[in-house]
Amino acid sequence: MEHNNINSETGNHQMFEGLTTRLNHFYDDHKVAQLINTRIGQYLSSHPFLALIVLMFGAMAALPVGMFLSFALVTIIMSAVGFVFFEVFLLIVGGLTLLSVLSGIALFSVMVSVAVNVLYIPISNVLRRYYQNLTKQDKVQEKESECETSRLSETFM
Numbered sequence: 257m258e259h260n261n262i263n264s265e266t267g268n269h270q271m272f273e274g275l276t277t278r279l280n281h282f283y284d285d286h287k288v289a290q291l292i293n294t295r296i297g298q299y300l301s302s303h304p305f306l307a308l309i310v311l312m313f314g315a316m317a318a319l320p321v322g323m324f325l326s327f328a329l330v331t332i333i334m335s336a337v338g339f340v341f342f343e344v345f346l347l348i349v350g351g352l353t354l355l356s357v358l359s360g361i362a363l364f365s366v367m368v369s370v371a372v373n374v375l376y377i378p379i380s381n382v383l384r385r386y387y388q389n390l391t392k393q394d395k396v397q398e399k400e401s402e403c404e405t406s407r408l409s410e411t412f413m
Contacts, residue, residue: 282288291297300307 292301300310
């Protein structure tokens with residue numbers, strides 16, 4: 257039994273020395289030395305239990321935080337892509353609507369033009385005939401007025 261105790265003490269001593277060597281190597285790193293020289297680093301060095309709690313919390317929180325950041329990034333990318341697709345959809349609908357409206361305006365313009373041209377010929381004929389009658393009446397009235405003025409001028413002379 258004593259032999260087991262000695263073996264376990266020797267094993268523990270060797271394990272402690274290996275851990276100390278690794279910690280010393282860890283403390284020799286430039287970034288770790290900068291962190292240890294800060295007030296927080298000195299406080300955590302003097303309170304190893306609190307340092308262990310912070311280390312465990314940081315290690316255990318890394319996965320959920322990483323998953324949340326991945327989710328946020330994927331959500332942002334998907335919303336941006338969705339926004340682009342939605343905008344493209346709206347532009348296509350707006351373009352088709354504009355095309356339909358412009359086609360309707362063009363068709364309406366052609367139909368109004370045809371209707372005006374179809375009505376122009378009979379209206380112009382009617383107005384020409386009516387205007388000829390008016391010109392004949394005007395000529396008759398002019399002749400009559402000339403006759404009257406000439407009579408009046410003859411009477412006054």
